[in-house]
Amino acid sequence: MVELQNVTKKYDNGTVALRNVSLKIEKGEFVFIVGPSGAGKSTLLKLITREEICNSGRVEVNGYNLSRLKRRQIPRFRRSLGMVFQDFRLIPNMNVYDNVAFALRVTNVADRDIRKRVPYILGLVGLASKAKAMPEQLSGGEQQRVALARSLVNNPPLLIADEPTGNIDPQLSLEIVQLLMEINRCGTTVLMVTHEHDLVSRFDKRVITIDHGTVSNDGEYTGGYDESILVGGGFNENE
Amino acid sequence: MKTSSFKYLFKEGMKSIWKNRVMSFASIGVLVACMLLIGIAILFTMNINSIVGYVEEQNEVVLILEDVDDSRISEIETTLNNMDNVFDVRFISKEEGLIDQSEWMGGDEELLEWLEEDNPLPDTFRLRVRDLSLLEATQNQLAALEGVEQVQAPQDVAQAVTGIKSVVYVGGIVIVGVLFVVSLLIIANTIKITVFNRRKEINIMKFVGATDGFIRMPFLIEGIMIGLISSLLSFGLLWALYSLLANKIMESTDSWISAIAPNILSFGDVWASILVIFLIIGVGIGTLGSMVFVRKHLKV
Numbered sequence: 001m002v003e004l005q006n007v008t009k010k011y012d013n014g015t016v017a018l019r020n021v022s023l024k025i026e027k028g029e030f031v032f033i034v035g036p037s038g039a040g041k042s043t044l045l046k047l048i049t050r051e052e053i054c055n056s057g058r059v060e061v062n063g064y065n066l067s068r069l070k071r072r073q074i075p076r077f078r079r080s081l082g083m084v085f086q087d088f089r090l091i092p093n094m095n096v097y098d099n100v101a102f103a104l105r106v107t108n109v110a111d112r113d114i115r116k117r118v119p120y121i122l123g124l125v126g127l128a129s130k131a132k133a134m135p136e137q138l139s140g141g142e143q144q145r146v147a148l149a150r151s152l153v154n155n156p157p158l159l160i161a162d163e164p165t166g167n168i169d170p171q172l173s174l175e176i177v178q179l180l181m182e183i184n185r186c187g188t189t190v191l192m193v194t195h196e197h198d199l200v201s202r203f204d205k206r207v208i209t210i211d212h213g214t215v216s217n218d219g220e221y222t223g224g225y226d227e228s229i230l231v232g233g234g235f236n237e238n239e
Numbered sequence: 240m241k242t243s244s245f246k247y248l249f250k251e252g253m254k255s256i257w258k259n260r261v262m263s264f265a266s267i268g269v270l271v272a273c274m275l276l277i278g279i280a281i282l283f284t285m286n287i288n289s290i291v292g293y294v295e296e297q298n299e300v301v302l303i304l305e306d307v308d309d310s311r312i313s314e315i316e317t318t319l320n321n322m323d324n325v326f327d328v329r330f331i332s333k334e335e336g337l338i339d340q341s342e343w344m345g346g347d348e349e350l351l352e353w354l355e356e357d358n359p360l361p362d363t364f365r366l367r368v369r370d371l372s373l374l375e376a377t378q379n380q381l382a383a384l385e386g387v388e389q390v391q392a393p394q395d396v397a398q399a400v401t402g403i404k405s406v407v408y409v410g411g412i413v414i415v416g417v418l419f420v421v422s423l424l425i426i427a428n429t430i431k432i433t434v435f436n437r438r439k440e441i442n443i444m445k446f447v448g449a450t451d452g453f454i455r456m457p458f459l460i461e462g463i464m465i466g467l468i469s470s471l472l473s474f475g476l477l478w479a480l481y482s483l484l485a486n487k488i489m490e491s492t493d494s495w496i497s498a499i500a501p502n503i504l505s506f507g508d509v510w511a512s513i514l515v516i517f518l519i520i521g522v523g524i525g526t527l528g529s530m531v532f533v534r535k536h537l538k539v
Binding site for chain 2 (some may be wrong): 075078079083089150154
């Protein structure tokens with residue numbers, strides 16, 4: 001599903017963000033990616049979503065070799081990904097329904113299908129009654145669920161969540177992660193980047209720890225990693 | 240692209256015009272101003288051409304013939320009528336010439352009788368030249384005809400007319416060209432601001448897998464619509480302004496103005512070409528501006 005082989009990413013300013021990273025995520029897995037600020041988590045995600053290209057090594061996602069992907073093939077590739085962000089990225093002047101329908105419209109789905117699919121997905125994330133609400137009228141947790149609905153509406157095989165609980169109350173965070181687990185149980189591979197130690201420890205899932213641009217730990221949550229990983233205490237790590 | 244997508248994108252483009260209405264209004268305003276100036280330049284050129292054309296048609300070339308027989312005269316007449324740049328060919332025999340001459344001199348019967356006995360005037364052809372810029376070539380052609388003794392042509396008028404025409408023509412093209420570029424920059428600026436205002440939305444579109452074409456389409460529609468609205472508005476304004484001005488000229492009692500007044504074009508004569516030119520310029524600028532500059536600013 002996602003495979004990195006000896007990947008190195010160096011930015012133009014000389015910073016080496018990732019050094020010889022190799023990892024493999026199989027179909028149907030749920031993986032947490034943790035690590036301190038500046039460790040290279042964001043770069044890792046950018047490589048997986050083809051926002052950036054690695055300098056050496058190989059990145060393959062959903063069967064696409066991203067180093068060889070042509071510009072005009074990027075849209076098709078992105079449609080095979082669902083993405084959720086810390087800051088939700090909803091369009092402020094569109095209501096909940098349109099925000100979700102938007103993801104279908106850009107992929108040329110017929111109106112008839114949009115009218116069927118959007119209410120279904122909104123029901124799945126528990127927001128069927130808020131279809132007409134504007135994003136600003138919703139709580140952070142609800143906004144994130146709208147974003148989640150938007151990322152799922154295309155039925156992507158891989159869902160990438162970049163600190164999805166970063167701006168949400170702890171109880172609501174748990175709900176979001178449970179929702180992601182539910183989605184994972186239905187067969188979608190989920191990749192979640194997070195700072196939240198507590199959250200990771202509650203679930204018995206694979207945890208990949210990134211530190212100083214390398215994978216420092218990959219396996220079950222051990223609870224024993226350095227406190228320095230939690231620098232930032234669950235807040236923004238937007239480089 | 241499916242029709243439903245196109246409908247959606249069309250709506251998005253229209254919404255964007257309204258959402259950015261201050262900017263849209265500003266660009267429509269400046270575009271209308273530019274197109275009005277373009278229109279004025281075009282109408283000015285057309286009217287100068289019409290007036291100059293009138294002057295041009297008043298030219299008269301006189302062919303003085305040698306003493307040739309009637310069959311040669313009719314041969315020459317056929318040749319003249321077949322020449323492209325020549326029209327209104329009239330044959331004036333030496334007798335007719337004499338009558339003309341004496342009338343011009345005050346109709347002195349005695350002199351006429353005296354001259355009739357030994358008419359010193361030659362047979363002549365009088366004709367007019369369509370395009371004065373080709374006068375010299377035509378004149379040479381005429382002089383080369385057998386039986387033609389001399390060709391008298393208004394060379395100085397021809398030079399003046401040709402000069403005015405080329406100045407007006409080049410000036411018109413320069414003005415229209417400059418205004419076209421200005422208009423293009425205005426549209427580019429509008430698009431740039433719209434792209435900036437919508438960068439968040441565009442970013443999200445890219446994440447959910449929108450193709451470049453899909454992202455650009457609303458901007459294209461916005462550009463075309465602004466161009467279209469501007470064309471129609473400037474057409475209406477130009478119509479009103481021109482009719483007002485033309486009426487003033489027609490009503491004028493000034494002698495030199497009333498001399499050229501019949502050659503002032505009425506808007507009814509030119510509306511179709513003006514409308515077509517405006518639509519091409521407006522929609523062309525809108526399309527070109529949004530295609531080029533969305534690509535530049537969007538980096539999709």
